[in-house]
Amino acid sequence: MAKPHPITAKLSKWFEKNLRPLPWRNSSNPYHIWLSEVILQQTRVDQGTAYYLRFIELFPTVRDLAKAHEDVVLHAWQGLGYYSRARNLHAAAKTIVDKHQGEFPNEYATIRDLKGIGDYTASAISSIAFGLPHAAVDGNVNRVIARLFSIEDPVDSPTGKKQIAALAEELLDIKNPGNHNQAMMELGALICTPRKPNCSSCPVQVHCSGFTSKNQEHFPVKQGKTKVRNRFFSYLIFIDKNQETLVRKREGKDIWQGLHEFPLIESKNAKEQNELHNSLEARYKFKYSESYTHLLSHQRLHIVFLTCWIEELPVDDWNNAIRIKRDDLYQYALPRAITRYLSSIISL
Ligand code: SF4
Numbered sequence: 226m227a228k229p230h231p232i233t234a235k236l237s238k239w240f241e242k243n244l245r246p247l248p249w250r251n252s253s254n255p256y257h258i259w260l261s262e263v264i265l266q267q268t269r270v271d272q273g274t275a276y277y278l279r280f281i282e283l284f285p286t287v288r289d290l291a292k293a294h295e296d297v298v299l300h301a302w303q304g305l306g307y308y309s310r311a312r313n314l315h316a317a318a319k320t321i322v323d324k325h326q327g328e329f330p331n332e333y334a335t336i337r338d339l340k341g342i343g344d345y346t347a348s349a350i351s352s353i354a355f356g357l358p359h360a361a362v363d364g365n366v367n368r369v370i371a372r373l374f375s376i377e378d379p380v381d382s383p384t385g386k387k388q389i390a391a392l393a394e395e396l397l398d399i400k401n402p403g404n405h406n407q408a409m410m411e412l413g414a415l416i417c418t419p420r421k422p423n424c425s426s427c428p429v430q431v432h433c434s435g436f437t438s439k440n441q442e443h444f445p446v447k448q449g450k451t452k453v454r455n456r457f458f459s460y461l462i463f464i465d466k467n468q469e470t471l472v473r474k475r476e477g478k479d480i481w482q483g484l485h486e487f488p489l490i491e492s493k494n495a496k497e498q499n500e501l502h503n504s505l506e507a508r509y510k511f512k513y514s515e516s517y518t519h520l521l522s523h524q525r526l527h528i529v530f531l532t533c534w535i536e537e538l539p540v541d542d543w544n545n546a547i548r549i550k551r552d553d554l555y556q557y558a559l560p561r562a563i564t565r566y567l568s569s570i571i572s573l
């Protein structure tokens with residue numbers, strides 16, 4: 226058997242002493258590990274921990290998650306964003322119950338086949354829960370390896386990915402892959418941070434090419450940034466004399482699928498949005514909010530909320546609209562862009 230890389234042993238010792246005591250650590254329950262990995266994909270640990278604990282309480286087993294109504298799952302996820310993660314968790318839980326008798330699969334390929342699980346998550350679950358020798362490469366690991374070995378190819382290019390994957394496998398501690406993977410990620414989260422890495426406290430500094438050449442912050446090299454799409458949303462908040470309002474469930478392949486929102490009209494640009502507001506004036510007397518900007522990973526939403534107190538709700542004008550008491554709004558899973566607005570006003 227090949228001798229382990231010198232980085233591997235040093236990293237393992239450092240991790241033993243420095244790991245953060247997070248609630249899913251010391252667990253080999255694949256359902257718990259899966260939940261924590263999915264929640265933490267785009268979320269800070271302090272925020273994600275509260276959601277993890279709430280999910281475990283609401284859905285203690287994969288069977289409980291599978292049999293929950295999608296609205297309940299989305300509601301529990303509310304505020305975390307990237308709702309496709311919650312929908313995929315739910316779909317994968319159903320697959321585990323239907324195809325695997327409720328037992329979490331213990332082979333990499335079967336785990337990888339579950340909805341929403343990519344290479345990284347499959348490697349993390351299979352190594353941490355089942356001790357299988359797969360290197361997990363997330364953003365933290367990309368950065369650490371790119372700096373350790375001064376990888377000049379962009380980490381999001383095919384050649385860069387290939388180099389990082391090969392080095393991650395080379396570094397992997399095959400006797401304890403779960404701890405090793407967590408140690409690499411922990412090093413990236415605590416020491417080898419995106420800005421101002423704390424190299425003086427780094428356990429593998431003597432092996433680091435980026436540090437030796439005083440060029441560590443040049444890495445990881447990335448390809449051009451993804452273009453951001455601007456979208457212009459006008460939400461119409463109708464309130465009638467019974468304090469009822471209209472909401473609709475978002476359908477189709479777009480952001481916030483399955484969440485509820487007020488009737489929405491989308492415009493192509495700011496000019497068209499202004500024209501829309503002018504044309505609505507002829508029909509309704511609205512109170513306008515200021516324009517809010519809400520950022521998603523690849524979209525910038527420009528949102529105006531138009532509130533109208535009205536005798537009768539125009540329910541027939543909006544497909545699939547339902548009338549609800551405005552006090553019941555928070556019983557529905559709503560996009561964060563809407564809850565932020567609602568919590569910023571006192572008149573609704
Ligand atoms: S020495 Fe600095 S740049 Fe190199 S791995 Fe450690 S923290 Fe990262």
